Structure formats: C-alpha cells, structure tokens
Amino acid sequence: MTAENKPSRNEEEYFAKLEAERIARRSAEMARLNQDAERKSHHMRCPKCGGHLMTKDFSKLQIDQCPDCQGVWLDAGEMEAVMALEERGFMSKALGDFFGSLRGKKK
C-alpha cells in the first residue's frame, strides 16, 4: 500500500464510527422487533395461566375472562363502571346472573 491510497487515520475513524452507528441502529431495531413479538404473544392471554381470554357481555360491560382459570380482566375505565353499577345496586344481581350463566355452560 502506497502512502497515497492508504486510508488516513481520520478516514478510519470515520468509517469505524459509521459502522458503530449501523450496529447500534440494527441492535435497536432488533430490540424493538423482539418487544413487538413479545407483546403480540401476550395479547388477549391470561396473565395468570396463559389461557386465551374470551370477551363476554357482563351487564352493560364487556369483560375479558380466562376459560381456564376463570380469571376476569377489566379494561381501562371498566372498574369505575363496575363501581357505578354497584352504587346503583345492580352489581349483586349482575354478578349472580354472570356466574349463574357460567355454571349453566359447564353442564
């Protein structure tokens, strides 16, 4: 290699910096893809047992319930709606109807 075509120290540092930036972008992209895949694998899955949540009508709400462990999940704002129903005295009847319907389906 002659002195003319030998990369200068500045060029080497420049290309090393570009390579480091490319690797960092690729690493961030892989982390984002892994996070997306992880989130997708948990969508509508029971956080307790991993069962597939099913959306059911419950009084005036739609709730997500696990058919395996019977756990019930409320979306944002649904707890407040449940409490409002309770204050108006609808909750006990609705709960009774809901769990009664579950018992009926198991027969």
Ligand SMILES: [Zn+2]
């Ligand atoms: Zn479950």
